[in-house]
Amino acid sequence: xxxxxxxxxxxxxxxxxxxxxxxxxxxxxxxxxxxxxxxxxxxxxxxxxxxxxxxxxxxxxxxxxxxxxxxxxxxxxxxxxxxxxxxxxxxxxxxxxxxxxxxxxxxxxxxxxxxxxxxxxxxxxxxxxxxxxxxxxxxxxxxxxxxxxxxxxxxxxxxxxxxxxxxxxxxxxxxxxxxxxxxxxxxxxxxxxxxxxxxxxxxxxxxxxxxxxxxxxxxxxxxxxxxxxxxxxxxxxxxxxxxxxxxxxxxxxxxxxxxxxxxxxxxxxxxxxxxxxxxxxxxxxxxxxxxxxxxxxxxxxxxxxxxxxxxxxxxxxxxxxxxxxxxxxxxxxxxxxxxxxxxxxxxxxxxxxxxxxxxxxxxxxxxxxxxxxxxxxxxxxxxxxxxxxxxxxxxxxxxxxxxxxxxxxxxxxxxxx
Ligand SMILES: [Mn+2]
Numbered sequence: 001x002x003x004x005x006x007x008x009x010x011x012x013x014x015x016x017x018x019x020x021x022x023x024x025x026x027x028x029x030x031x032x033x034x035x036x037x038x039x040x041x042x043x044x045x046x047x048x049x050x051x052x053x054x055x056x057x058x059x060x061x062x063x064x065x066x067x068x069x070x071x072x073x074x075x076x077x078x079x080x081x082x083x084x085x086x087x088x089x090x091x092x093x094x095x096x097x098x099x100x101x102x103x104x105x106x107x108x109x110x111x112x113x114x115x116x117x118x119x120x121x122x123x124x125x126x127x128x129x130x131x132x133x134x135x136x137x138x139x140x141x142x143x144x145x146x147x148x149x150x151x152x153x154x155x156x157x158x159x160x161x162x163x164x165x166x167x168x169x170x171x172x173x174x175x176x177x178x179x180x181x182x183x184x185x186x187x188x189x190x191x192x193x194x195x196x197x198x199x200x201x202x203x204x205x206x207x208x209x210x211x212x213x214x215x216x217x218x219x220x221x222x223x224x225x226x227x228x229x230x231x232x233x234x235x236x237x238x239x240x241x242x243x244x245x246x247x248x249x250x251x252x253x254x255x256x257x258x259x260x261x262x263x264x265x266x267x268x269x270x271x272x273x274x275x276x277x278x279x280x281x282x283x284x285x286x287x288x289x290x291x292x293x294x295x296x297x298x299x300x301x302x303x304x305x306x307x308x309x310x311x312x313x314x315x316x317x318x319x320x321x322x323x324x325x326x327x328x329x330x331x332x333x334x335x336x337x338x339x340x341x342x343x344x345x346x347x348x349x350x351x352x353x354x355x356x357x358x359x360x361x362x363x364x365x366x367x368x369x370x371x372x373x374x375x376x377x378x379x380x381x382x383x384x385x386x387x388x389x390x391x392x393x394x395x396x397x398x399x400x401x402x403x404x405x406x407x408x409x410x411x412x413x414x415x416x417x
Contacts, residue, residue, distance in 0.1 A: 180261075
């Protein structure tokens with residue numbers, strides 16, 4: 001991604017700041033996994049959105065005073081011993097070339113820098129990313145820094161920049177759309193490779209391995225989320241991730257998986273018969289879900305209230321399930337369809353930003369993913385595309401897969417290894 005993208009994000013954020021403000025953002029660190037093992041480091045996504053930097057510990061500081069804005073990064077001091085063990089940390093020059101920020105300091109200069117600012121000027125506001133996922137969630141570095149700061153400078157007003165940045169992230173630029181498209185392309189390629197090798201009697205994790213092979217071969221470092229490879233009845237559990245059951249002859253396999261490309265997520269759900277042929281009943285259920293996908297995707301255009309997508313999905317699935325005698329009353333659809341049809345997609349798979357109360361806008365990227373889950377019949381179907389809201393309608397960003405019953409059966413017949 002070009003530094004102009006990150007510069008522009010900073011500009012849009014800085015425009016929202018009050019005058020006489022400081023703002024601090026933390027890249028974060030890899031959390032401990034067990035003993036001396038760490039989980040892989042992933043940058044805080046709002047920090048990445050503002051800097052383009054994916055290195056731990058780095059801190060971004062803005063000042064805005066009498067209308068003048070300055071941008072600073074604080075990076076780790078080079079450490080020759082650590083360099084021998086884990087490689088060199090990001091240099092000042094690398095930090096500038098990734099972010100476009102010219103003024104780079106070392107981390108041990110941070111407190112004296114902040115102190116200089118606050119002692120010499122009448123700052124009134126400090127902005128942090130105070131993301132909070134739960135009442136009892138452990139305190140993040142931004143929150144403890146804010147607490148320490150107000151202890152020493154009690155007149156400062158602390159502001160939470162989290163929601164501001166999340167709402168900026170809802171609208172994607174063309175570069176972001178291209179990253180999501182590439183994530184979707186690799187994900188689709190992985191699904192096709194998996195289908196070519198799928199046979200009754202395999203374990204779900206064996207199918208997963210074929211998907212993973214394609215991701216690694218394409219230079220993908222991380223999955224967008226935990227892969228779901230669920231056969232038969234397992235597919236009726238929404239977030240089944242065990243993936244260790246046998247895929248029996250005659251069962252449908254439900255995949256929900258995604259590659260992450262330059263920190264942007266692809267997210268596709270796909271359902272196919274492991275032996276190559278849908279049964280009549282599977283075909284009926286699959287076609288209802290596919291019609292829902294088409295119907296709801298066709299609704300996507302600027303000005304449509306986001307929540308209308310969910311209302312229409314429920315209504316359509318209820319009507320169709322009444323027609324085939326699966327349910328009698330519309331409300332009973334909750335028994336077989338019990339999740340949202342869509343979420344925003346971007347730097348996070350369930351991307352942030354308050355989309356629920358908004359109308360669709362050009363530049364939003366959302367998923368469309370209707371499903372039906374009938375445990376008593378061992379049938380779970382979900383079909384998911386990633387969709388861009390364009391100026392006048394929508395574009396499917398994941399168009400590379402067979403979708404109809406006929407297309408899927410033909411693909412399996414021609415490509416089986
Ligand atoms: Mn999804």
